[in-house]
Amino acid sequence: MSEMTEKEMNTENSTEQSLTGREVLKMTGIKKQFGDLEVLKNINLCVRHGEVVSIIGPSGSGKSTLLRCATFLEKIDGGEIIYLDKKAATTSHSGKVFYTGKAEMKEIKQYFGLVFQQFNLFPHHSVLKNIMEAPVRVLKRDRAEVEKEARALLEKMGLADKADQYPCNLSGGQQQRVAIARALAMKPEVLFFDEPTSALDPELTIEVLKIIRQLAEEKMTMVIVTHEMSFAANVSNRVIFMDGGVIVEEGDPKEVFGNPSQERTKQFLKSYKE
Amino acid sequence: MTFGTMLTTMAEGMLKTILLFVLTLVGSLPLGMLVVFLKKSKFKPVAWLTDIYIAIMRGTPLMLQLLVWYFGPYYLFGMSIRGYKFPALLIGFIMNYAAYFAEIYRSGIDSMPVGQYEAAEILGYTKLQTFMRIILPQVIKRILPSVTNEVITLVKDTSLASALAYAEVFSLAKQISASQTSFLPFVIAGVFYFVANYVVAWIMNRIEKSMQYYK
């Protein structure tokens, strides 16, 4: 009975409601070090369905490393990673990290996509093939069906006429939009972006941010590492400020940007305004 | 001996040269890939042995290697080496060129940006899929100029088979020249190698062009 009232209360408040979405990713107590350098010190990150989380912070604070741990490009040294109730990585009492078996890992890997700063398109594949290969080869889906979806994605990215081009003939902004389409073609539950516009000129940045904003409006779950502060303020439901391998401050973008509670956050944001 | 008979006698040698050339490529191009995998093996003794093999192949003259492959079985194990000349030549050439190709492949593979592997991994490609579909096609494009150099060297290196008195075109040229006191066989052999390399260069150029659709 009390559960009912809780739910009812939540539906009244829209921001509360968005926070009760299903947990897509839950990272707890994440530790990562390179040699003696502790890059992540006990990080907790929970991402719910439909949420857009921005991660900001100075260079070297561990933002990329956090995304790389979440996407298994790096192995954690401690903590727990759970995707949709599936335990991908756990740490025993003795401090040993265990990753789940190959079969379950394969399934878990389909829950997320990653958009790189350097796009990392496959240069020897046409734009269309870049998008279609993984759904066909990895998910073993029907080629004709995948092609239809791939063309629809290109249309959405404003690149319908580029299907047969090769990445080297596209601008950086166009390449990044193809990379986003490639990631979306796998229908991930959550999409990670690691500084998706840092390699782009300002005018090309705009077209990529427009696409991400559109995805946010469609309630795509996203975690975005970015240096575009006004974009982060605008598009995200939650902002995380990282420094020195810890989450210093986290919350509503209005709060974090408008009225940060931590001195380090203030200083970091000030350095951006100058 | 007329020019005509000289040419027909030497044509047989040309065929043998071409056979040696083609079979060496057929054997060493794929074997080179295997050598790279052994060299990159996580089981260290295998990696070390492969390094030693490559060092020997590259550090000693091919002519000496051919002699060792041919006479080795006799001197080491007292085996009869009758009829073993062509197999010995093939083994010698393939083992030597596989080492050189392996080094070319390795440098090509190492030059691939790590982002290509990571993108493939995020998309869920298996290791084998990543290598066959993403890495290898790009590596081939990158290493083609070096492979062309090596193949052209091989055309000329086939003349080393004369060390075992194998009757390929270079051996024949020497023989006929001596018996006929004529310079002509050397000219014929020279023209043959030149034309052969011209064809090789033309074919390799076509392959390179066919991969120019992307950068």
Ligand SMILES: Nc1ncnc2c1ncn2[C@@H]1O[C@H](COP(=O)(O)OP(=O)(O)OP(=O)(O)O)[C@@H](O)[C@H]1O
């Ligand atoms: N593979 C690695 N080996 C050793 N050190 C590493 C490695 N990757 C990252 N580091 C170090 O870890 C720290 C955090 O790096 P990370 O790339 O996560 O920072 P970041 O917050 O993404 O910075 P930036 O804004 O510059 O991208 C840095 O000091 C970096 O030098």
Ligand SMILES: [Mg+2]
């Ligand atoms: Mg980074």
